Amino acid sequence: MTTAPATTPTAPKVVSPRREIWLSMRANKGAMAGLIVIVLLILIAVFADIVAPYSPIEQFRENFLQPPAWVEGGSWAFPLGTDDVGRDMLSRIIHGARLSLIIGCIVVTISLALGIFFGLMSGFFKGVVDIAIMRFMDIILSIPSLLLSIVIVAIMGKPDIAKAMIAIAITYVPHYARLARAAVLTELSKDYVTASRVAGASTRRLMLDTVLPNCMAPLIVQATLSFSTAILDAAALGFLGLGAQAPTPEWGTMLADSLKFLQRAPWVVTFPGLAILITVLAFNLMGDGLRDALDPKLKR
Amino acid sequence: MVRFLLTRASLVVPTFLGIVFLAFILIRLVPGDHVEVRVGERGISPERHAQLLHDMGLDRPLYVQFADYVGGVLQGDLGTSIITHRPVLDEFLALFPATLELSFFAMLLALGIGLPAGIIAAVKRGSIFDHTIMGASLTGYSMPIFWWGLLLILTFSVGLGWTPVSGRIGNDFFFEGTSGFMIYDAFMSDEEGALTSAFSHLILPTIVLGTIPLAVIARMTRSAMLEVLGEDYIRTARAKGLSTWRVVGVHALRNALIPVVTVIGLQVGVLMAGAVLAETTFSWPGIGKWLVESINRRDYPALQGGVLLIASLVMAINLGVDLLYGFLNPRIRHKR
Numbered sequence: 001m002t003t004a005p006a007t008t009p010t011a012p013k014v015v016s017p018r019r020e021i022w023l024s025m026r027a028n029k030g031a032m033a034g035l036i037v038i039v040l041l042i043l044i045a046v047f048a049d050i051v052a053p054y055s056p057i058e059q060f061r062e063n064f065l066q067p068p069a070w071v072e073g074g075s076w077a078f079p080l081g082t083d084d085v086g087r088d089m090l091s092r093i094i095h096g097a098r099l100s101l102i103i104g105c106i107v108v109t110i111s112l113a114l115g116i117f118f119g120l121m122s123g124f125f126k127g128v129v130d131i132a133i134m135r136f137m138d139i140i141l142s143i144p145s146l147l148l149s150i151v152i153v154a155i156m157g158k159p160d161i162a163k164a165m166i167a168i169a170i171t172y173v174p175h176y177a178r179l180a181r182a183a184v185l186t187e188l189s190k191d192y193v194t195a196s197r198v199a200g201a202s203t204r205r206l207m208l209d210t211v212l213p214n215c216m217a218p219l220i221v222q223a224t225l226s227f228s229t230a231i232l233d234a235a236a237l238g239f240l241g242l243g244a245q246a247p248t249p250e251w252g253t254m255l256a257d258s259l260k261f262l263q264r265a266p267w268v269v270t271f272p273g274l275a276i277l278i279t280v281l282a283f284n285l286m287g288d289g290l291r292d293a294l295d296p297k298l299k300r
Numbered sequence: 301m302v303r304f305l306l307t308r309a310s311l312v313v314p315t316f317l318g319i320v321f322l323a324f325i326l327i328r329l330v331p332g333d334h335v336e337v338r339v340g341e342r343g344i345s346p347e348r349h350a351q352l353l354h355d356m357g358l359d360r361p362l363y364v365q366f367a368d369y370v371g372g373v374l375q376g377d378l379g380t381s382i383i384t385h386r387p388v389l390d391e392f393l394a395l396f397p398a399t400l401e402l403s404f405f406a407m408l409l410a411l412g413i414g415l416p417a418g419i420i421a422a423v424k425r426g427s428i429f430d431h432t433i434m435g436a437s438l439t440g441y442s443m444p445i446f447w448w449g450l451l452l453i454l455t456f457s458v459g460l461g462w463t464p465v466s467g468r469i470g471n472d473f474f475f476e477g478t479s480g481f482m483i484y485d486a487f488m489s490d491e492e493g494a495l496t497s498a499f500s501h502l503i504l505p506t507i508v509l510g511t512i513p514l515a516v517i518a519r520m521t522r523s524a525m526l527e528v529l530g531e532d533y534i535r536t537a538r539a540k541g542l543s544t545w546r547v548v549g550v551h552a553l554r555n556a557l558i559p560v561v562t563v564i565g566l567q568v569g570v571l572m573a574g575a576v577l578a579e580t581t582f583s584w585p586g587i588g589k590w591l592v593e594s595i596n597r598r599d600y601p602a603l604q605g606g607v608l609l610i611a612s613l614v615m616a617i618n619l620g621v622d623l624l625y626g627f628l629n630p631r632i633r634h635k636r
Contacts, residue, residue: 030438139318142618143611146573147591151607154595155329232444236577239446240592255447262450263458270454273447280442288438 024293031289037282045098052091053079056249060086065265081267083258089268092249093275099250100231100279103165107230108223110169115176116219120207122177123184134181137174145171146233153242161234161250164243168233172226179222183215221291228283235276251276304626312619316612317370323608324369327600378605383597388605392587397480398468399586402578403571405502406510410567414514415560418521422529423548433518440515445574449508449581456504463500466583470497509578513567520563524556531555558628565621569614 015023025031044051054060060078064086067074074081080089122133140148145168152167153159187193188211196210237243238252246257251272258268344352353359360368372378378388414437421433457465464470468482470493477485483502486494528534529552537547576588583589587606594602 030435135314135318138315139322142315142319142615143322143607144569144573144614146576147607147610150576150591150595151326151603154603155326155600157330228442232442235444236446239444239577240580242595252444252446255450259450262454266454266458269447269450273444273451276444276447277439277442280444281439284438284442 021290021293025289028289028292030285031293034282034285034287034289037278038286041097041101041279041282044094045101048094048098052088052094054088054091056087056092056095057247058087058091060088062086065261065268067265068267071267080271081265083254083268084261084265089271092254093251093271095249096251096254096272096275097279099161099244099248100234100276103161103234104227104230104283106165107169107172107234108227110166111172111226112176112219112223114169114173116180116212118173118177119180119215120184120212122181123188123211124203124207130181133177137177140171141174145229146236149233149237150240150242153237159237159242159245161244161248164234164237168230168237171233172230175222175226176219179218180215183218184211187211187214217294221287221294224283224287224290228280228287231283232276232280305623308619308622308626312615315615319608319611319615320370320373321366323604323611324366326607327604330600373608378608379601381594381602382599383602388602389609391590391602392606392609394480395585395587395590398482398584399572399575399579399588401481401483402502402505402509402584402586403568403575405506406571406574407513407564407567409506409510410513410517411564414517415521418518418560419525419548419553419556421518421522422525423544425526430522434522437515437518440511441519443511443515445508445511446577446581448511449504449578452504452507453581463504464497468498468501468585469494470501505578505582505584508581509571509574512570512574513564516563516567516570517560521556521560524559525552528552528556558625561628562621562625565618565624568617572610572614 025035060082063078063082064084066078066082066086068081068089069076069079071081078088078090080093082088083092118133118137122130143151148171149164149167152170153163156163156167193206193210196206201210234243234250235252235255238250238254239256241256244250244253246253254272255269258265258272261268350359358365376389378392380386381388381391384391417433417437421430424430453465456462469486478488479485482498483495486498525548529548534547534552537551538544542551572588574588575586576592578584579586579588580592587610591603591606594600594606
């Protein structure tokens with residue numbers, strides 16, 4: 001008996017697409033750093049009540065505008081200092097992380113859902129429906145997004161965080177709708193869709209079960225990237241007094257409230273902004289990495 | 301070329317009408333009655349209410365009102381501010397030079413640093429330069445610019461005392477501006493130190509407003525440049541023995557700039573949105589600050605007119621960029 005020659009070529013190891021994406025992400029240092037920060041943020045947000053030393057709205061009147069622990073006059077009782085009514089900055093920032101992530105989730109969900117709806121409609125029904133939807137999207141796009149969300153909040157009456165989220169979500173819909181439409185049009189010309197149609201699949205089934213799953217890649221990338229812009233825009237609205245209102249520990253609102261103390265207590269301005277920057281940067285890093293992983297053509 | 305120009309320009313008409321319609325509808329979506337918004341909390345008798353509705357033409361059918369509004373807009377009538385009782389267009393035009401001046405310098409900064417940074421990053425791909433520039437530009441892109449402004453004020457105005465905190469020029473200058481562009485007016489005035497003062501007021505707002513466009517332009521230039529550098533004709537140019545900088549600066553740059561032009565055009569919208577934040581941070585008396593104040597004062601006609609003008613401006617500039625793009629790239633021009 002002779003054994004099979006050792007030179008038999010071994011089949012290349014099959015890597016599942018999901019694993020391939022993960023491997024590509026892991027090779028990207030920036031994306032991994034972003035991912036780690038995001039996981040930390042999620043943990044902080046989920047366990048905010050345990051992690052935060054105090055309630056975000058508890059006032060220690062005798063300790064107002066106390067500097068951070070490492071500055072003279074600070075104490076470790078309030079590691080990042082206190083604001084003008086003696087609320088612990090660290091606790092407020094931790095609870096702000098929870099709020100910001102919720103804002104990101106809600107805004108992305110609303111705009112993704114509406115965008116997919118309009119994109120599918122546009123791609124499937126073509127003709128007048130397509131033209132009407134896309135023209136409308138063009139109009140929304142011609143108004144700078146922050147400006148449009150300001151206007152939407154303004155016409156909805158007294159500003160609050162829910163109105164701000166709706167306003168921001170509306171301004172993002174066109175991006176998703178365009179991406180979804182483009183992806184749908186590409187997929188519709190492929191054989192598997194024709195096969196499915198010939199087999200008698202209903203339009204609804206074609207839309208949601210056949211075509212949509214194959215259109216998700218660009219939408220997921222856009223969702224990650226707009227997660228960061230949503231947080232940024234919500235903070236901007238808060239800063240302008242058109243988002244979350246006073247006692248809410250929203251980072252942008254905290255900045256607006258602390259403007260008066262800019263010279264006296266720079267820390268009440270520094271930390272909320274730093275929190276915004278780090279969060280947004282983390283999502284952008286991961287979004288970039290995800291885009292490279294999902295679409296190798298774009299990689300450079 | 302003429303055909304291309306006309307097709308592109310005609311596509312703008314429905315979008316413009318859509319914007320006008322949006323602006324028209326917008327003011328009608330405000331909760332509460334238009335008359336009540338205007339009279340505020342003073343209260344009003346039903347007869348006077350009906351009279352005012354009639355005077356403002358609000359008792360007519362909606363399509364008549366819309367036609368009327370479009371007619372007004374085309375003749376430059378954008379309504380009257382509730383607060384100042386001046387035409388909205390006049391208010392806008394009086395403040396617009398301030399925003400334009402700031403945006404101009406911000407764009408100058410973004411291009412002056414963004415283009416070379418992007419080119420260097422692409423040519424030295426993978427080097428420490430590349431990583432630093434790309435890291436910095438992603439940070440800039442993620443920057444909450446209102447906070448960035450406060451940080452700069454803290455460091456350079458409060459800490460070092462190098463730059464003023466807000467406004468366009470020092471309080472000790474009294475010349476009458478004619479153009480609305482402070483740099484120009486200060487230059488034309490005979491007062492000593494006026495120009496320096498105007499520039500020192502401009503520095504921080506310019507940095508703040510320019511940050512995001514700078515980051516976007518650097519990233520875009522880099523990726524466009526990388527794509528072009530991989531083309532065969534670049535290899536040919538290199539093989540001919542041309543110097544790296546000649547290849548990059550003359551052969552590659554010209555083609556790499558085409559997509560960058562589009563991105564620059566898109567930044568106009570970003571600048572207008574950024575102006576709202578930067579002007580609020582630095583009390584810069586421009587359109588952005590005016591819009592936020594209009595919202596706080598419930599001056600809806602001002603808001604309506606302002607949004608319409610800004611959207612039209614963004615649309616016009618995008619059209620201009622589109623046409624320029626066709627001019628630069630014959631493939632676009634001749635596509636059917």
